[in-house]
């Protein structure tokens with residue numbers, strides 16, 4: 084296995100795991116907000132407009148699709164900007180596609196920086212509109228119909244999920260005659276944890292050749308022993324090159340459908356993909372997800388055929404993976420910005436029981452990550468940084484000292500390159516890890532079983 088040379092001790096990653104810092108909206112800021120946002124009917128001069136729906140308490144804002152300045156000015160005027168005290172919030176967003184005359188619906192949830200989220204979503208939708216609409220003889224008509232509609236409402240903490248559902252219903256009734264693409268960026272995430280809740284789905288319109296399946300013969304007893312001893316194991320080329328390529332292509336086709344987590348300490352964009360394990364070859368990423376969900380069983384099988392006890396994390400993961408009542412999701416993550424990273428964290432949080440049973444953070448046992456990064460073969464950036472646990476580190480240091488007295492001390496982490504077809508498995512409850520700054524688009528699929 085090719086690993087990056089251990090870098091310096093990790094300075095820029097503060098040990099901030101999950102942030103729970105979203106401040107509650109104060110009475111004053113609510114007052115300010117309601118004073119500053121008065122209109123009660125849809126005004127449409129300037130291409131901007133606001134509608135407050137008294138019954139649903141949803142505020143709906145229409146923004147021109149082609150004028151960033153106007154959008155910016157309007158959002159500032161309505162005071163949903165990052166400077167204002169961060170209140171929990173929810174919004175959803177629609178744009179109208181010209182040709183098919185369909186609504187594309189994008190959901191975004193946010194507790195912070197609402198304006199930034201809206202702007203990045205509008206930018207993305209504009210880009211998508213540009214690539215999907217052809218030049219038309221009826222440009223005026225397109226302009227008049229192309230605008231973004233944002234519905235949002237400020238909420239007390241804890242009420243977000245319900246509100247999100249309400250906003251969704253509101254959109255359905257008001258606008259959505261048909262929706263061509265559904266993107267669930269952050270699903271039921273309440274925006275306060277690591278943003279990787281397993282919810283929502285991405286339906287991909289592109290059709291693929293029948294994907295090649297991932298390897299079935301995978302683990303040796305050494306791999307299982309490594310997982311037990313170190314808490315993690317790395318396996319290369321678990322997916323044939325052709326299959327990695329198909330997976331990579333599907334990732335790229337979904338690139339503009341992912342949403343930023345907007346959480347301190349991480350810069351990835353996410354989508355949660357529903358995995359149909361009954362129909363593994365439904366799409367290349369479904370192959371990948373099915374494969375990742377099959378790993379706990381494989382680990383246990385290899386253990387029993389080699390007469391070694393399966394690692395505890397694998398046993399617990401198998402139970403979860405094989406419970407057919409639990410929905411199966413995989414997280415698709417894209418690190419796209421220059422220097423995008425994910426600070427050190429542990430995937431498991433015993434206190435986080437949000438979401439449906441079977442996909443809660445407090446239930447995670449085994450983390451399985453598959454990389455699709457064609458073009459990363461020679462890069463030493465965007466490594467998965469695994470911190471060696473103390474016990475192991477002490478052992479390594481002792482050995483090192485035995486070998487070369489006075490030699491350089493062993494670093495306490497290992498950098499693992501996100502190479503295409505590489506699989507990394509680790510104990511979700513034991514392993515502290517992060518993503519070192521990446522300077523090239525980086526794709527990973529993760530399943531927590």
Ligand SMILES: O=C(O)CCC(=O)C(=O)O
Pocket residue numbers: 279416425430452466467501516517518527529
């Ligand atoms: O993509 C990776 O290598 C790791 C990402 C990660 O740690 C996570 O999403 O929890």
Ligand SMILES: [Fe+2]
Pocket residue numbers: 428429430516
């Ligand atoms: Fe993680």
